Amino acid sequence: MRLPAFTQTIRFRLTVWYSSLLLVFGVAFVVALNIAVRLDRPQVVLFDTLHVPDIEWQPVQAAPETSVGGFVPVVSPGVIVQEAEAQLQSQNLDRLQTWSLGAVLALAVASGVGGYVISGVMLRPIRDITEVASEISSTNLARRISYRGPEDELKRLADTFDSMIARLEDAFERQRRFVQDASHELRTPLAAIRATIEVAEMDPEPSPEEVREILETVKTQTERLTRLSEDLLLLTSHEGTELETEPVNLRRLAEVVMCELEPLARRRGVELQGDLPAELTALAHPDHLHRSLLNLVDNAIKYGAGGGKVIVGGRREGHQAVLWVQDFGPGIPEEALPRIFDRFFRVDRGRSRREGGSGLGLAIVAELVRAMGGDVRVQSRPGHGATFEIRLPAANEA
Structure with a gap:
């Protein structure tokens, strides 16, 4: 029965x-x-x-x-x-x-x-949680319990559920923007390649110079697609993970990065300067810290070197090792600072595309540094340049 x-x-x-x-x-x-x-x-x-x-x-x-x-x-x-x-x-x-x-x-x-x-x-809060949960879907995350009552276990349960839904809503919103931005970024080089091919089809006997221009355009856009796909793969593969770390000498790392980017800096008329203590060491993943610093210095040379100089420095603050990159360019508008590490966010979208950037450089830095147990910060005033800081656990007590 x-x-x-x-x-x-x-x-x-x-x-x-x-x-x-x-x-x-x-x-x-x-x-x-x-x-x-x-x-x-x-x-x-x-x-x-x-x-x-x-x-x-x-x-x-x-x-x-x-x-x-x-x-x-x-x-x-x-x-x-x-x-x-x-x-x-x-x-x-x-x-x-x-x-x-x-x-x-x-x-x-x-x-x-x-x-x-x-x-x-x-048990009314539990019933309310059940009702709200049954009404929530991936397209409607605006509902909240908003329980009013004494600060007991049920109140904490309801508040925890509301916080979880808020985080889910934020995650879904970021995912939605990411998909839209990724689709747009992928569509742009594909459209350029298609337009180039259509123009070539209209001329049955192109000259050697025209052929070279067509091939150069296709090559450039293909490289951009490759770079974008690699950045997306790197970003998603480390999202929510923690990397194994080891002691890394920040001065030697900075010297390697500046040596790699010296040709680019020379072409742009930018002077690279180092200002790091010899024994400054941080707990980090060597390859990913190298990629993070490379992105910051490359970004400073391309978009923030109006002052003709980029400084890579470091210091010790308590139990943290701080690696910073300073430029003397136009700076970042105050309203753009909260989103500067978002995926595909660009302060000047047109200039970024002309430079060949994927819009993922700073987002990759933020994700890799977080996976190494650190955080990244930015300080900027319009007209006074910008300073990006990577903060990681120090490897020694020196």
Whole structure:
């Protein structure tokens, strides 16, 4: 036989447990009370209490009309009173037992009804969570419980659920923007390649110079697609992961990066300068820290070197090693700072595309540094350049 659905609920089970516990204690109390009362019955000795003289009472001859040749037994008045008292006590105990059992039954019913109502009130936040969760979908994450009540476990549960939904909403929104931006970024070079091919098809006999231009355009856009796909793969492969770290000398790392980017800096008329202590060491993944610093310096040369100089420096702050890159260019607008590490975000979209950037450089830096147990920050004022900082755990106490 299948039980009704309501009997499977937590509310019903809580009611049964509370009522059963109260009923057990109630029965135990009544049983103990009745046993104690019966064991503690007073011994009534009316002869001693009433001081009735110890007179020997004799049977008397009964009247003829009441008894023929018989006797009517006559007993002591004290015995009569004593028997009446014992009978009265027995009746009182029986009534006590009856009323006690009735009270226990009434208590069981009242506790069941009251427990069901109270458990319903106490479990209301859980019911609200269930209702909100059933209404949530990937396209509608705006619902919240917004529970108002005492700071108890249920309030914390409701607040935790609201926080989780807020994080999910933010994650879905970032994913939506990422898909849109990625689609747009991929569509741009593909459209350029397609347009170039269509132009070439219109000329059945292109000149060697035109062929070279077509091939150069296709090559450039293909390289851009390759770079974009590699950046996307790198970004997604380390999202939410933690990298193994080892001591890395930041000065030697900075020298390697500046040496790699020296030709680019020379073409742009930018001077690269280093300002790092010789023994500054951080716990990091060597390859990914190299990629992070390379992205920052490359970004500073291309977009922030209006002042003709880029400085790569480092310092020790407590238990952190700080690696920073400073440029003296136009800076970053204040309204753009909160989104500077977002995927595909560009302060100047047209200039970034002309430079061949994928729009993922700073996002990759932020994700890789986070995976190494650090964080990345930026400080900037329009017209005064920008400073990017990579903060990582220091490898020693020097």
